[in-house]
Amino acid sequence: MSRWFRRHLEMIVLVTSASLLAGGGLAWWAGLSGAARSAWIAGALLGLAFALAATVDAARHRRPTVDVIAVLALAGALWVDEPLAGAIITLMLATGQVLEARADARARRELSLLTARAPRTARRVTPGGIVDVSVDDVGVGERLLVRPGEVVPVDGRVVSASTFDEAALTGEPMPVARPAGDDVRSGVVNVGAPVEIVTTTTASTSTYAALVRLVEQAQASSAPFVRAADRWAIAFVPLTLVLACVAWWAAGDPVRAVAVLVVATPCPLLLAAPIAIVSGLSRAARMGVVIKGGGALERLARARVVVFDKTGTLTRGRPTLTDVLVREATADEALRLAASLEQVSAHVLAGPIVEAARARGLALELPEAAEEIHGQGVAGTVDGRRVRVGRPSWIVGERPDAWTRQVRRRADLDGSMSALVELDGRVAAALLLHDPIRPDAPRMVRALRAVGVSRIVLATGDRDDVAAMVGRIVAVDAVLAECTPADKLAALEREAAHGSTVMVGDGINDAPALAAADVGVALAARGSTASSEAADVVLTVDRVDALADAMLIARRSRRIALQAVAVGMGLSLVAMIAAALGYLSPTAGAALQEAIDLLAIAIALRAVVPTRMHSIVLSPEDRATLASLRVEHDSLAPLVESVASVADALTSARPDLGDARALVASLESDLLPHERADEERLVPVVARALGSTEAVAALSRTHAEIEHQVARVRRLLDTVDGGATAEDVVELRRMLYGLYAVLKLHNAQEDEGAFSLVPVGSA
Structure with a gap:
């Protein structure tokens, strides 16, 4: 019950203060002045307790705040017997707090995916057989068995050649073949045959554990959002107090000082700015961009440097068949037979091959006697022909002929992955697959520059030549290749010298950088990952050009919020001077402050009005x-x-x-x-x-x-x-x-x- 109360405190205060103010008004209209006075006093006392608690909390965290003005105004209103003014102030404060809480409601940055994915047990190889042990009990130099589909529990060295999906660490979708004796890191998935590894670290010092710690440290270093009102407090609070004291001293009347404090209650800051921000959040959400709170929107508006991961952000993140090289068959026939066989395979390349065949209108048959060799390929019979599709080394062995070497050379030059198609014992064709660049990526980069981003960097775990090719096409300012998660964190630290940073990624390996950047942007159109948990902004649409529109919305919303604050606080300053000269009573000042609030809110609501975005709207x-x-x-x-x-x-x-x-x-x-x-x-x-x-x-x-x-x-x-x-x-x-x-x-x-x-x- 107490947890529920704390979570809904602002809304409870808002409803209660509105009820007390309205109830007092009805009682006064009915001639029950005593009941009206009691209701308004109760409303003022509620606001005083609420504002005092906020002020104490700010003092405990050594954060400047304008809530001290509200405390003085409410206490003063009660002191000079102006309870209606106090009740109005309470309603304004509660409304501002509710709007601010809604605007700054951040999605929890959980590590659920990372921790759930981390292996809890390991299979130790002993003279007596395989023994399941806790991963924390694994020491250095032990032999572990990793079966197909299992996550490598600790860093080690493979005893025999195998193939691993390393996307969790590098973000790259292509499986990686590791020869015997090569190092393998924890967190990668064995997509080949069962393999033994000799451990080189313990679980606590392994790569995957370090990745989790990086995310935790980066999240802990993220500064909390500071309200716009707090940044004005340093100058506004002393000014208000000086003007109130001067009015009291000059007129000898404390009512004037209270009137100054009442009209100085900074509701344009507490109302207008959150409304403009909430409007921006709403507009972005309608475009498929979820911005986790007003703080994230404000930081996005100030961003000057954007760092991109490659796979899944600037590229599709999924291999696509780009070419069929034929040797002893037609391209369509080779692809049809290969795709028919790949229908029964769970390999990462099987889906793109089948999709390409269907896109060409080829009729696929169900294979017979199909057998998949993990990490190598698949074999079977299709239409009476013996078909094998898989890695070149599996099809032709360690001594490829000239044609196969030419295929490999072309694949290396293009940054592609190749699979050979063997028909009845003879190599008939080669399939080249590549992770294509998103068509909207270059336009997105141009749009980011148009909204004020001064520097764009590509940081990827891929090879230098592939990264450089992508960087040239999308026109980034710098390319950082073969980056580990720690390298991306270091890159963000360096780029921070050029301005506020944005990190864009979609993989688990990007989570530390997403949490460490001023703004983390995750692509989650293909499903939720740890990256979306660690990010401040999540693109739920599979279009990266939505990021430029989100940044445009953020900057416009922030600009409108500042305009509303400037107008509202400017008029409040004029009203403060009028109150100091005796032209406004506390109650009249509270009513005038409400009018100023309405004007500031009207200005802030301009953020709701649609404007032209970079995304094209077609009929x-x-x-x-x-x-x-x-x-x-x-x-x-x-x-x-x-x-x-x-x-x-x-x-x-x-x-x-x-x-x-x-x-x-x-x-x-x-x-x-x-x-x-x-x-x-x-x-x-x-x-x-x-x-x-x-x-x-x-x-x-x-x-x-x-x-x-x-x-x-x-x-x-x-x-x-x-x-x-x-x-x-x-x-x-x-x-x-x-x-x-x-x-x-x-x-x-x-x-x-x-x-x-x-x-x-x-x-």
């Missing part, structure tokens, strides 16, 4: 147009990739141009009509959305360039109809590679500038 017709064109756009991805495949297959030794002729025919019948439809339908939609035809000039230019390049290839093929020379093959290959580069760049432009305006899956 239902335009959304439907973009959605239909996007379906066509995505369906043409295999045709675009076949341009490079055909060019790769061209050889001057056997100048067979049949595949090139078929390719050009498909480009003319499928691709060019789509590009013309884009020019006629997509370009006007984007121009309307962005408010400028100049913004789509690059799209129109590349539409024309694509048609021009296809026409050039067609003319070349027509001129060599009688037979191609080696020089013709070289020229054709050069033209196809050039066309492929134009198509890839154009598709990226459309993804970023057009199709990112509509979230994936919306219509």
Whole structure:
């Protein structure tokens, strides 16, 4: 009961003070002056106790506060027999406290996910067999067994090669193969076969335990939100007290001093500012951005430096099939057989492979005799053919041939992951998967700069070359690669020299940095994680460009709050001077203060009025147009990739141009009509959305360039109809590679500038 009372104290005081004030008014109207006086005195005493408690609490924490003015005003009103003025002041104070409590209600920063995920037991390998022991009893140099799907309990060294999901520590979605003798950290998940490790630390000194401590320390170092009123108190309280004393001394009448204190009660600070902040919180929530309290909103408004994690924030956070390299089968057939087999696999790459096959309209079959080798791949029979899909080292062994080495080299250059497809004992194709950059990420970075962010940093656990590529595309100011959670904390400390910091991430490994930054922003569209627990701002929509709009809302709300405070306190100062000169009684001053409060609130309510955001609002017709064109756009991805495949297959030794002729025919019948439809339908939609035809000039230019390049290839093929020379093959290959580069760049432009305006899956 006492806990419930403390949690709802402000609301109880508000309801009680309103009831006493209204009850006293009704009693006075009914001619019961004694009852009215008693009700108003009770209201004033309630406010005095409430304000006095707040003042004592502020003094105990050595925090300046304007509540001392309320204490003096309430005590003075009772002293000079002005109980109605005291009852009005109590209502103002209670209303301000309730609004402030609502605005500053912070979501609890729990470590529930981190602690629940931490292993409690370990499997010790002994001469007598496997023994389950408490993880706290594990010492250095012991042998532990980690089964598939289990979390590594303490840091150690793997006895045999295995594969681990290290996303909890690095944030990277790709499984990592660890050879025998390599170090493995606690907190990662074994996604391969059962593996033994030799421990190198104890549980208390392991990586995962350190991660939990980092979050705890970072949370403890986060300063609490200080009310706007408190920052004005240092100058406002002495001014009020001096003016009240001067009025008393000059007139010899304590009533004037009380009147000064009454009109000085800083309700514009206690009411207007929280209302503007709550309005900002509400507007952000409607956009899918949950800001955990007024303190977080205010700090977001002051932010000047934004530090991004890569995976899941600037990239999708989930692998996507980008290319099918064929050797002894067609791309569609290899993908169909591989995806049919992957339907029964729980591997992280299985889902994207199946999705890609279905997106191409391929008919999948259920495999027979399927068997998954953890961390290696899956084997089975599909349509009577023996199929294996998995790691190159599992398919071809430790001695890859030239074609497999070329696949690996291409994957390394692109920062991709490769899986080989074996059909009836022969390598037939390779699947390349990549974590793509979010199409809305570059626009989000530009929008952040437009709202006043002066520095943007990418801090990721990924390789330096991959991080640098992402940083170039989204145009950040600095790139920090191969970062551990501790490295991200150190980066935030360095970046704090440039201004207030914002950390954006979505993984457990980002939780310490999210808690340590001035504002932590978590992406939780795919589910709640420890990052959302540690964050101040949570994006519940799968769009990072919502962050720029949230920052715009925060800055506007803070600006309006300051305007409301400035107007309200300015008028209060004028009223204080009038009261000091004897023109206002305490009751009249309290009524005037209410009018000033209403004006300040009206100014604060401007924060509710919608303004233009960076996010584009499309009409239902335009959304439907973009959605239909996007379906066509995505369906043409295999045709675009076949341009490079055909060019790769061209050889001057056997100048067979049949595949090139078929390719050009498909480009003319499928691709060019789509590009013309884009020019006629997509370009006007984007121009309307962005408010400028100049913004789509690059799209129109590349539409024309694509048609021009296809026409050039067609003319070349027509001129060599009688037979191609080696020089013709070289020229054709050069033209196809050039066309492929134009198509890839154009598709990226459309993804970023057009199709990112509509979230994936919306219509």
